Amino acid sequence: MNYALETRGLCKRFGAIEVTKNVGLKIGQGARHALIGPNGAGKTTFINLCTGVLAPNEGAILVGGTDLTRATPQRRVNHGLVRTFQLNTLFNQLTVAENLAIPVAQRLGRSWKPWGRTGGDDAVRAEVALLLEQLGLGALAAKKIVELAYGQRRLVEIGIALALQPRVLLLDEPAAGIPNGESGMILDLLERLPPELAIVFIEHDMNLVFRFAKRITVLVEGAVLTEGSVDEIRNDPRVRDVYLGRRHD
Amino acid sequence: MKHEFNKLLPTNALPHYRLGPMDVLPWIVALAAFFTFDTYLSLGAQILVMVIFGLSLDLVLGFAGITTLGHAAFFGVGAYAAGYYNLHVSQEPLTGLLVAGGAAGIIGVLSGLLVLRTHGLALLMLTMVITVLLHEVANAWGSVTGGADGLSGIGVDPLFGSFEFDLYGTTAYLYALGVLFLVFLVVRTVVNSPFGLSLRGIRENAKRMGLVGASVHLRLVAVYTLSAVLAGIAGGLGAQITRTVSLDRLTFQLSGDILIMLIIGGVGRMYGAFIGIPLYMLMLDRAAAINPFHWMFAVGLMLIVLVRFAPGGLMSLAERAPFNFLRSAPGATASDAKEGA
Amino acid sequence: MSSTFASLVTVLFDGISFGMILFLISVGLSITMGVMRVVNLAHCGFAMIGGYLTVAFTTMAGLPYGVAIVLAVIGTMLIGAVLERTVYSWVYGQSELGQVLMTMGLVLVMIASANALFGSSIQNVPVPSELRGTVQLGVVGLPVYRLFLILVAVACGVAIWLGLEKTAAGARLRAAVDNARIAGCVGINVKSLFAVTFAIGCGFAGLGGALGADMFPLEPYYALHYLVLVLIVVSVGGLGSIKGTLCAAILLGLVDTLGRYYLPVGGGIVIYLATLVVLLLRPQGLFGRPA
Numbered sequence: 001m002n003y004a005l006e007t008r009g010l011c012k013r014f015g016a017i018e019v020t021k022n023v024g025l026k027i028g029q030g031a032r033h034a035l036i037g038p039n040g041a042g043k044t045t046f047i048n049l050c051t052g053v054l055a056p057n058e059g060a061i062l063v064g065g066t067d068l069t070r071a072t073p074q075r076r077v078n079h080g081l082v083r084t085f086q087l088n089t090l091f092n093q094l095t096v097a098e099n100l101a102i103p104v105a106q107r108l109g110r111s112w113k114p115w116g117r118t119g120g121d122d123a124v125r126a127e128v129a130l131l132l133e134q135l136g137l138g139a140l141a142a143k144k145i146v147e148l149a150y151g152q153r154r155l156v157e158i159g160i161a162l163a164l165q166p167r168v169l170l171l172d173e174p175a176a177g178i179p180n181g182e183s184g185m186i187l188d189l190l191e192r193l194p195p196e197l198a199i200v201f202i203e204h205d206m207n208l209v210f211r212f213a214k215r216i217t218v219l220v221e222g223a224v225l226t227e228g229s230v231d232e233i234r235n236d237p238r239v240r241d242v243y244l245g246r247r248h249d
Numbered sequence: 250m251k252h253e254f255n256k257l258l259p260t261n262a263l264p265h266y267r268l269g270p271m272d273v274l275p276w277i278v279a280l281a282a283f284f285t286f287d288t289y290l291s292l293g294a295q296i297l298v299m300v301i302f303g304l305s306l307d308l309v310l311g312f313a314g315i316t317t318l319g320h321a322a323f324f325g326v327g328a329y330a331a332g333y334y335n336l337h338v339s340q341e342p343l344t345g346l347l348v349a350g351g352a353a354g355i356i357g358v359l360s361g362l363l364v365l366r367t368h369g370l371a372l373l374m375l376t377m378v379i380t381v382l383l384h385e386v387a388n389a390w391g392s393v394t395g396g397a398d399g400l401s402g403i404g405v406d407p408l409f410g411s412f413e414f415d416l417y418g419t420t421a422y423l424y425a426l427g428v429l430f431l432v433f434l435v436v437r438t439v440v441n442s443p444f445g446l447s448l449r450g451i452r453e454n455a456k457r458m459g460l461v462g463a464s465v466h467l468r469l470v471a472v473y474t475l476s477a478v479l480a481g482i483a484g485g486l487g488a489q490i491t492r493t494v495s496l497d498r499l500t501f502q503l504s505g506d507i508l509i510m511l512i513i514g515g516v517g518r519m520y521g522a523f524i525g526i527p528l529y530m531l532m533l534d535r536a537a538a539i540n541p542f543h544w545m546f547a548v549g550l551m552l553i554v555l556v557r558f559a560p561g562g563l564m565s566l567a568e569r570a571p572f573n574f575l576r577s578a579p580g581a582t583a584s585d586a587k588e589g590a
Numbered sequence: 591m592s593s594t595f596a597s598l599v600t601v602l603f604d605g606i607s608f609g610m611i612l613f614l615i616s617v618g619l620s621i622t623m624g625v626m627r628v629v630n631l632a633h634c635g636f637a638m639i640g641g642y643l644t645v646a647f648t649t650m651a652g653l654p655y656g657v658a659i660v661l662a663v664i665g666t667m668l669i670g671a672v673l674e675r676t677v678y679s680w681v682y683g684q685s686e687l688g689q690v691l692m693t694m695g696l697v698l699v700m701i702a703s704a705n706a707l708f709g710s711s712i713q714n715v716p717v718p719s720e721l722r723g724t725v726q727l728g729v730v731g732l733p734v735y736r737l738f739l740i741l742v743a744v745a746c747g748v749a750i751w752l753g754l755e756k757t758a759a760g761a762r763l764r765a766a767v768d769n770a771r772i773a774g775c776v777g778i779n780v781k782s783l784f785a786v787t788f789a790i791g792c793g794f795a796g797l798g799g800a801l802g803a804d805m806f807p808l809e810p811y812y813a814l815h816y817l818v819l820v821l822i823v824v825s826v827g828g829l830g831s832i833k834g835t836l837c838a839a840i841l842l843g844l845v846d847t848l849g850r851y852y853l854p855v856g857g858g859i860v861i862y863l864a865t866l867v868v869l870l871l872r873p874q875g876l877f878g879r880p881a
Contacts, residue, residue: 553677
């Protein structure tokens, strides 16, 4: 059976330091899978390994059954494996529409054309307009990123990933930097994402995790501590220990 | 349906250079100069050559964000190629330009494939070293380049078979203007295109560009090669107009000079080269007669002041009120980020 | 047979002394670029300033050689400190292009000023009689002045190494090279560290310019003539690495001098090709830290 994303025995070492220890994950279509753990547990490293920014020392990464362990980051994107960043990684001096047009044009294979206008391409325009509507950013289409508020930039961050029509979406702390009370607009967007899209997200905001996730994997010091449904994890004493420390009665 | 998209996507959401009244201005000025300053046409033609050179640099620097001190390599290679072709193969000018562009393009694609994997200081160094290396080769390869003496006696056939190149530079000026116009069309088309948008994406955030599935390196090599071809054409044009080629077309000082000239006008703004380069060269022409070192001092001081107060060059000043009517479209390069942020 | 040997030794010796001056001039740049991460195309200008100040103090003010050199170095350091607090601090946050342009502008100002103050012909630094003449080592006669140069440069190299490795200030500097932001967070006054480091770097450059005036002739375009060489030494050696700068400088000195004697046409080409190869295979230089 082919999973949307599967890792087997993923290991990564930096010199003598093991940052990822034998991590195996099976993410099916339509998954809403949270990856949680204390700081330094290796969550972002895991995403970097999946996207090809880092090369694993051992293990395999499969997307839709295809082995992409040695593939370039570009090839993985072409297979539908897309990520967002914890710190906004946007095209700052370009407009919101341009930020979305770039991945759309790339996906449609129009981004090598050295003539014509991006705006003149109906297919690109249509998709960008649709994305803007989905993100609720229609009014800001012509504004440069540097003119946007932080939360709006976060939406563009996710928007760029959506523009690539991924099969697997890796979200690195989508609500990062947004005060707990205001993570609503991110949550709204996440809830409206296509149901067949497999989503793995790292988060510290537990409200988001418990509302949105269906399964949770807990990563501690580079290794999987446990995995299970939201209720199982919520009630697991080991997870409480890891986050809150042990009680000394 | 399309009407709805137009509502959600106003035209300035995906900005591009549209034809406006300001676009006609440079050409009007150039033609006016032709009729009024008929004794200065040879200087004028050389200015036009440098504007083409500056445009080619703006393509990689302003739009793709490649900081290079090695563009003189392409200019020089083009000049020598056109000179050699003229002296040994044929004196026809237009094919000479093609040869110049082709030779520079080959150097461009080879060096681009090698050096564009690096960035920052390493890239700057590599571009500088390639330029001085080619300079040494040109110095040593006397049989082809004339060594330290360079090439001279380049006599160009009449353009299209009928327009002779006279001593006053009439044909030369219009020839250069025509080539400039074509080069400008090419640059403007590329900048407005989806490819141009992807280049600006690389300039803004190469990491993200890579992770939307684009091959950053290949795109950079492509635009670098195109820019090399255009710079080579400028060099070849210069060789044909001045009828000589010398080693000073292949120095990193020339790379620095064209960079300075472009910066004065403004990088990444399409018309920066049209403003900065003629201004600089005209003032240089005046100042060289008096004292070149005073000019050098003034330029140095101006650069320092410019970097502090107007990193976007004269054209960025033009974009602030009350000059907004001069603005033509997508501007703002990464180096302006400090201003806007 | 022995005369070719003698001339080979002389050439090697010349190459090493050339390399040592190059080391003195370049070491400051390696450290400041490693610490402050500013592309500084004006660095050779400080060597030039040191040379010209020495000329001014000896020829015009009539001061003895040693005193003149010390004053020239101090003068260069002062000028460096002032420039760092003003124009350089403007470009710390800016893109590379901004730094390239600002320092290019500074070089032009330096060249024009040198011409205005000292004229465009080559200026000589008069060498005191004690340092003239040659020392006989078997069949080879080595110029005393060159020996002196090598000794001074080695002493400086040792002093820098001791300063970096053995003192608390040196440790702070090394921390700042590693990570300026974190260094600031642990209480290291990064601003004054930059200022002092920059001034010291300019001082060494000035010393190199003053001592090396016979191998590196002083004229207004000095600041540009040797820029490529110095940048090659620094980038091939590796930013922030004293060891790297020394190795690269000596290598370059040897290749350049050997080339000039035995292969006049090819010398420059060899250096540039070698630099290309090194930077393509190891963009951080031989001893630099990977990005």
